[in-house]
Amino acid sequence: MSRILIVDDEPDIITLISRYAKRDGYDIATAEDGRQAIEACQKEDFDLIVMDVMMPDTDGFTACKKIKEFKDIPVIMLSARGTEFDKLFGFEVGVDDYVTKPFSPMELMARIKAILGCRRTSTPDKDNGIINIGGLEIDTFGLTVTADDEKSELTAKEFALLMLFVNNRGAVLSRDKILNEVWGYDSFGIDRTVDWQIKLLRNKLGSYRDCIKAVRGVGYKFEI
Structure with a gap:
């Protein structure tokens, strides 16, 4: 079972994503800001992170960059800011996908499935890789x-x-x-x-x- 960390300072968003993710068979953990997300990733393993950009203490971009320094975990970033600059900056710090709020939960689940499926099927079969x-x-x-x-x-x-x-x-x-x-x-x-x-x-x-x-x-x- 794939394990997903949902990071957002809005309880309603966490509840919404958790409900759809659990329905699709994912194990869920949550955090309220970037600092908690970094600490969670230092202690536990996750297959994917869904994280908001604008959060207190440590924002999503900063948290993503720090997490990528010690663990290769795909990150889907959520943000109400949908400018090209914001999206490009997100990709530059290691974000794997970018979803603009308000978003469709079904679309988010499709993106989660696509990223996890990509990681499972990209394993090479060559002897030395x-x-x-x-x-x-x-x-x-x-x-x-x-x-x-x-x-x-x-x-x-x-x-x-x-x-x-x-x-x-x-x-x-x-x-x-x-x-x-x-x-x-x-x-x-x-x-x-x-x-x-x-x-x-x-x-x-x-x-x-x-x-x-x-x-x-x-x-x-x-x-x-």
Whole structure:
């Protein structure tokens, strides 16, 4: 049974998410702010965190960044602030997905299922977990990519995105296909999710960043 930590300073939000999550078979723990979330993750293991941005003591972005320093736990961020800057900043600190309030509980459950499903199916079957392609070395066990002798850690979404490109070299992938394959759902209202994640992934590919090419009006393709 997957264990989810729900972090929000609004009791009604915690109650709402908990009810839907329990109905879908998840084990639930809760915290009221970012500080409590960090402490909970230091003591216990969770498969996923659903966390609000604006909270007293320690905000969600700060908590996410600190938690990612010692545990690789996917984070879905909730926020009433839906600007492009807020969403992009969230992805930069390690957020795996971003849901704007008010939100649909059913949509949130779909995103939770997609992220947990992605982590279960991304386990490599190669003996050493290393894939060498061109000048890139991808460690599928450690979720890292080495480019120009510089190793970078990948988030679960960045890893899934890179592997999708690697497995479809030369093929043009539409944004809708990428959303469906990596996030597990068709567009749910974050129009630039793919573009943001590709920008962050490119930043970790060094001189190979241009291997991910934009195809105007269609999507992206990977050539190396």
